[in-house]
Amino acid sequence: MKIVVVNPNTTAAMTEGIGRAARAVAAAGTEIVAVNPAYGPASIEGWYDEVFSVPGLLAEIAAHPEADGYVVACFDDPGLDAARSVTDRPVIGIGEAGYHVASLVSGRFGVITTLARSIGALETNLLKYGLDRRCCGVRAVDLPVLALHDDPELTRARLGAGIEAAKAEDRAEAIVLGCAGMAELAADLTAAHGLPVIDGVAAAVKLIEGLVGLGVRNSRIGGYSPPLAKPYAGAFARFAPKGG
Numbered sequence: 725m726k727i728v729v730v731n732p733n734t735t736a737a738m739t740e741g742i743g744r745a746a747r748a749v750a751a752a753g754t755e756i757v758a759v760n761p762a763y764g765p766a767s768i769e770g771w772y773d774e775v776f777s778v779p780g781l782l783a784e785i786a787a788h789p790e791a792d793g794y795v796v797a798c799f800d801d802p803g804l805d806a807a808r809s810v811t812d813r814p815v816i817g818i819g820e821a822g823y824h825v826a827s828l829v830s831g832r833f834g835v836i837t838t839l840a841r842s843i844g845a846l847e848t849n850l851l852k853y854g855l856d857r858r859c860c861g862v863r864a865v866d867l868p869v870l871a872l873h874d875d876p877e878l879t880r881a882r883l884g885a886g887i888e889a890a891k892a893e894d895r896a897e898a899i900v901l902g903c904a905g906m907a908e909l910a911a912d913l914t915a916a917h918g919l920p921v922i923d924g925v926a927a928a929v930k931l932i933e934g935l936v937g938l939g940v941r942n943s944r945i946g947g948y949s950p951p952l953a954k955p956y957a958g959a960f961a962r963f964a965p966k967g968g
């Protein structure tokens with residue numbers, strides 16, 4: 725099995741960490757290929773960045789048609805529905821994966837993300853996925869995505885404080901880490917805080933392995949039908965769908 729993990733931002737160092745987290749949980753025989761586009765935002769923090777990350781995401785999926793499944797490794801799940809329209813292979817967003825896994829092991833889960841500006845997008849996705857009633861709150865630790873690895877002790881302290889506040893004030897029974905840049909911290913935080921701390925990258929890899937094992941692929945009717953053939957103008961001409 726081959727799973728392509730696409731970091732939709734252009735920061736290669738972040739992609740390397742995401743790849744390590746994915747390989748750490750992949751089953752024997754599962755090949756993980758971690759990639760990022762050559763163009764787009766350096767990090768994704770809000771609605772505006774999301775929009776400009778989607779063309780690069782779709783280009784990376786198109787560049788790896790041999791994959792058995794794809795992970796969208798940004799917690800906002802940008803371009804997820806569009807990605808499912810261009811392939812029949814499973815495509816899982818790490819936000820979606822983290823929420824669903826947390827809902828299987830807890831009655832109430834909290835989310836710890838980077839900046840407060842991202843909370844609106846995450847709450848919108850929780851509504852879309854029908855899991856808003858299971859989420860007891862989204863908290864931000866006031867660290868930009870690209871600063872998560874600048875001071876590891878500060879990052880762990882901020883995450884730890886957020887987790888303890890979610891436990892005490894929101895009655896969270898599990899925590900979902902709200903950024904792919906936090907992926908490698910889940911196991912240590914689980915041990916330190918005494919509740920499941922879910923990394924969406926790992927969760928998405930295991931969900932794709934399960935779907936592939938079941939022989940389940942994306943629906944190709946309705947909303948996930950292949951895009952209709954039509955010309956696209958200007959810089960987007962190369963993305964013009966050919967139909968099918």
